[in-house]
Amino acid sequence: MKTFYKYAAFAAASLAGLCACSSDDDAAETGSGLQAVAQPQIIVSDLTTSGFTLRWEAVDDAGSYVYTFDGGSETPTTDCRLEFNSLERQKEYVVAVKACPRDPAEYTESPFTYIHVLTDDLEQLPQPKITLGSAYASKTVISWTEVPEAELYEFSVDGGEAATTRNRTVILSKLDKGRTYSFSVRAMTSDATRFTNSEAAQLSFVTSDADVPPLVIAPTTIISDAVAFDIYASSDETYYYEILPATTFAKYSPEELMTAFQTYIVEYAKKQGISLQLAMASMLKSGTQSLQMTGLTPELSYVIFAFGMDLRGNITSNLSSTQFKTTADGYSAGPNYGGSDWFTQRFYISNAYLAMTGYGWTNSVWTHWKGDDVTDVRYRTLTTKLFNQVFPDPYDRQAVAAFLKDPNYGLQFNPALLSATVNSADGYNGLTEGVSAGTSYTLLTLATSSSGAETVCVNSVTTKTSTEAAAWFAAAA
Known part of the structure; x- marks a missing residue:
């Protein structure tokens, strides 16, 4: 990751300026004529927004190590690895590590090596949510929710060798009957400059004592009004x-x-x-x-x-x-279709959370219309659940057009603003406020050109359930 090299360099610079620091006891022992064991040469790894890991090669003639964290008390350890979690995001922490001799009669303690680490400012991907589809020795099916911005998913069984996949379902075989297993999976980011990998989601399951039946049923996605299996x-x-x-x-x-x-x-x-x-x-x-x-x-x-x-x-x-x-909560996604070479529509959630204005992923959606010589736009936003009730056939364009032309249902975009917005180089970008979290909405639009041609656009989007960055609500299409 880029952040690893960034903060490793930062730590190295801090080391150059501070590695000569030692306690009064260190100086006194060095003055005794005994040689000090070498200082640990520390590197930073696994840097996230909430933690980091320090590692070093074993120091010759050292039997143990002592470290301090942010000026705290000295803590002994025999490991060459320290892991710190549950830290604050974008905050600097100072860790000092020294080596203690295996034989104090021959060597003295090393000076402290000081490492300054700034926790990452990247957002961590949310954990996938795991669904156990079936649990048989020869066919165990496990699925998990989609994590936007994830390129791969890394999984393992019982802490064994990790494997990666681009899919969201794995089928495990050659397991033992009636045995408890532990499955873990984490989302791996596709953009290490913006996100860090998620924490691993865990699932414990017990395989059946029975043989796999001729038909195995495995749910893969479960939301409030739908199931995929x-x-x-x-x-x-x-x-x-x-x-x-x-x-x-x-x-x-x-x-x-x-x-x-x-x-x-x-x-x-x-x-x-x-x-x-x-x-x-x-x-x-x-x-x-x-x-x-x-x-x-x-x-x-x-x-x-x-x-x-x-x-x-x-x-x-x-x-x-x-x-x-x-x-x-959460509804299955609705239809997405329509448009022409002279009018297009996009219905979306902004990638940026506007904390200052209060508009965000959970309470607002955005509309973008881009047209060429559009003379009229009629539209209406409905929850996808209501849309499906009103239109038994969601792809019946004539029914959608008739609905929008009815002044009791369709709303007209101000014709005087068309040239400055919809027909402009950038198009029109509008905000719909007051929507509910984890709910699918469908935008219906009827556009008319100067030639009298008409086109219907229908697009759906599901709002997030969390204000945490990248914590998207995953729904089946």
Whole structure:
């Protein structure tokens, strides 16, 4: 990291000016005629906004070391490494380290080596939030939330050798049945001049005593109104899946549930006047699938279940299930589409938190319109949840345009300002205040050109839940 070299150089400069300092006792012992052991040559590593580590090579003839932190009491140690955490951001700390002889009859203590370290002013990436999808000896699926500005994720099992991935899901195999494991993952920054790596998130899990079932269900992202999950199956396995509230699921046995949905599909085929095979083909999935379900209720427990069925309607495997609970806030992201060569729209959250004005990631979103000869702009901002209620088909541009043209719903941008804003070289940048944290919003816009052409833009964004820098709320698209 650039900051490492920056502060290592700072420490070296401090050392050059201060390494000759020693206590009165040091001077007296040196005057005894005995040679002092060498001073520790210290380097700084793992510098963050809240801590740092000091390391040095073992000093010949030294049996231990003594250090002080910011003028505090002397503390002995036999390690050649000191780690300091929970410090203040962008603050200077002074650490002094001296070597103590293994044989005091032959050597005296070294003078103190002084190191001045300024904690980093970079922001630390937030920890990923881990979701345990399944825990079987031959297939344990673990996912975590996306961390913006992260380039890689580093993970390990039981403190073993670390590995990196650009994905947010790992599948572990060759584990032991019925054993407790520890999994850790941290986000690795893509810009070391702005961020530091996150602290490691930890997860403890116990592998099942049972063998992996034919269908493995693994939630990957859970928010207040939606869940994304994977179902792992062989390429020739066909199956039916569903999601029910946990209280409803608990009322029935696996056999009752499978029979009920088997009967439902048969009756559906008769009602639609289609063959059972066609009905099965339209409702069954095959092989490994990445799926999602929206429209869920916040803070409610649900069960995802699946069981094998063939195209003739026969049940071919036992029921597999997994339970999860939706979160308290945050909505799944809404649609993003529209625009033309003469009008574009961007709906976004500023990368800078404006503490002086009170506008920030959690309570405001921004609109940017850029046009060429635009004569009229009509718009409206809705929560994505409400947008989905108003427009069953979120990509129905005609319905969106009719909604915006209705003066009861659509708002008109001041036509007198179009040339100075939307049609200018920089375009229009506007602020929407008073939004809620961790909520998805959708901006609907209808633009008209001087030729009478119309274009509809629909863009969505989810606000952050925290005022901490880079602590983005991760939501499934």
